Each structure stands twice: as C-alpha cells, then as structure tokens.
Amino acid sequence: MPRIDAYLIAGGKWHDINFARLEVLKLLHEDVDVRVRIGEDYSNVEAIAAADFLISYTCDIHPTVEEQKVVRDFVAGGKRWFALHGTNSVMDFQEDGIHCPRDYPVLMETLGSQFLSHPAIEPYAITVSDSAKDHPLVAGIEPWETEDELYLCEYHGEVIPLMETRWSGDSGPGFYEHEWPKDEPRLVMYLHPVGKGEVLYLTPGHRRSKYDMQDPPMSIPEWPVAELGAWTQPTYYELLRRGIEWAKEPIRAAASAD
Numbered sequence: 001m002p003r004i005d006a007y008l009i010a011g012g013k014w015h016d017i018n019f020a021r022l023e024v025l026k027l028l029h030e031d032v033d034v035r036v037r038i039g040e041d042y043s044n045v046e047a048i049a050a051a052d053f054l055i056s057y058t059c060d061i062h063p064t065v066e067e068q069k070v071v072r073d074f075v076a077g078g079k080r081w082f083a084l085h086g087t088n089s090v091m092d093f094q095e096d097g098i099h100c101p102r103d104y105p106v107l108m109e110t111l112g113s114q115f116l117s118h119p120a121i122e123p124y125a126i127t128v129s130d131s132a133k134d135h136p137l138v139a140g141i142e143p144w145e146t147e148d149e150l151y152l153c154e155y156h157g158e159v160i161p162l163m164e165t166r167w168s169g170d171s172g173p174g175f176y177e178h179e180w181p182k183d184e185p186r187l188v189m190y191l192h193p194v195g196k197g198e199v200l201y202l203t204p205g206h207r208r209s210k211y212d213m214q215d216p217p218m219s220i221p222e223w224p225v226a227e228l229g230a231w232t233q234p235t236y237y238e239l240l241r242r243g244i245e246w247a248k249e250p251i252r253a254a255a256s257a258d
Helices: 017-028 046-048 065-076 103-112 234-257
Strands: 004-012 035-040 053-059 080-084 092-094 097-099 111-118 122-128 144-148 152-155 159-170 179-194 197-202
Touching: 004 017, 004 046, 004 234, 017 035, 017 053, 017 234, 035 046, 046 065, 053 065, 053 234, 065 080, 065 103, 065 179, 065 197, 080 103, 080 234, 103 111, 103 197, 111 179, 152 179, 197 234
Parallel strands: 004 035, 004 053, 053 080, 080 197
Antiparallel strands: 092 097, 111 152, 122 144, 122 159, 159 179, 179 197
C-alpha cells in the first residue's frame, strides 16, 4: 500500500483543541501508511493542496477567500474531507446574541452546512437515518446517546443523511437564531458531494476543559466543569475510525488499480 498524506487542522476557540488533536492523531497513527502534517487554520494552502485527505476539528476559524477556494478545489478535484464538530462555525458576538454571519460562503458550501445555534448541552439520542441503514459508514451502528452540543445548521447543496436526532424548541437567548419550532430530523452525520470529491461531517465531539474559555469575548479565567462530550462513547470512536477509513479509500483504490 502507498504512503498516505493527511493534513489535520486542529485549532480555534472555546474547546479543548489539545485533547481533540491528540485523539485524532492517535487514530490516524493506527495505520502505519498514514503520515500527518498539522495546522491550526487554513493558512498553509500548499500543504493542504498536497495532502491526500483532510481532517479538521476547529471552532470559529475565519479563513480568507483564497484559503476557502483552496479547500473547495481540494475536495472538488477528487479528495475527501472528514470534518468534525465546530468546523462549520464562525461567530460574531453582538448585544442581541451570537450571530453566525454568512460571510464565508465558499467554506460553508464546501462543507454543506453552516452552524447557527445549539441548545444547552444535554443528552440526546442518535439513530442511523432510514435511508442509510446499509451504508458502510453507519451499518450496524446501534442507537446511542451522548451528552454534547446538538448542532442546529442550515444546509447547502446535496446532503446525504447518515445519522440524526430530533429536536425542536428554543436554543436559548445566547444565539441570535434561537427559535427552531419545526419537529424535524437534526443531522448528526452526513455526506456532501463536491465535484469529484466529498465531505463527511460528524457534528458531535464537544470538549471543554479548565482554560478553554479564556479567549475573548468569554474571558473566563477557569471553566469550572469539564465537558467531555461524545468522546466518552465507544460508538463515537467507531464513527471516527470509519470516517478515517472512508477518507483513505480513493488513495487505496487507486493503488489497487495500478
């Protein structure tokens, strides 16, 4: 099998990025053929373009237009991007709540979604979407529950549901777009085709520790309670492993064809 070059973006605010970075690196290291470069944002466009696949765990990263186009072209050219948790979040704190500005359309259209809000962290049940029962990414996954941030998003382009939960209500005054009255599936995992490539998005994975709320405008010296999120669930790690295998498939398929 050939060497496979991954690029991991792990950076941003209000989350335990150190923990997520380490856990993802450990999973990538389970395959001796995978070599990894790491960035905190999208600025190393040359390294991203040269990678075989992309994986990301971020929150409130604001890429330039050029950086957004590099990532879009990376996927559209036939590569895969495994996006985790807050990758689709950008935020603007105003007096009437946290706004999620539509100022990054290339990024959000590439990801297939944009984060707008989440209710208070609490347990919610997750099931495989009816249309995805036999999909290898989720086949055989039993219903599971996690205490995590439930992402409420708007979607762009073709979105193929894989896992979901149901929720409706008011996510709270902290977010400007906080009213979600429709009782409809909230996607937890989905696929989004982009040109010749594809994005896989898995929204759970919140993690927050002692010093993770020091960045403005929060500016909280010490966060009193550790928030562990889906990282406590074996099912989450199974989905991460399947996602990484999915990201490597085109490289392995091309090598087998040769």
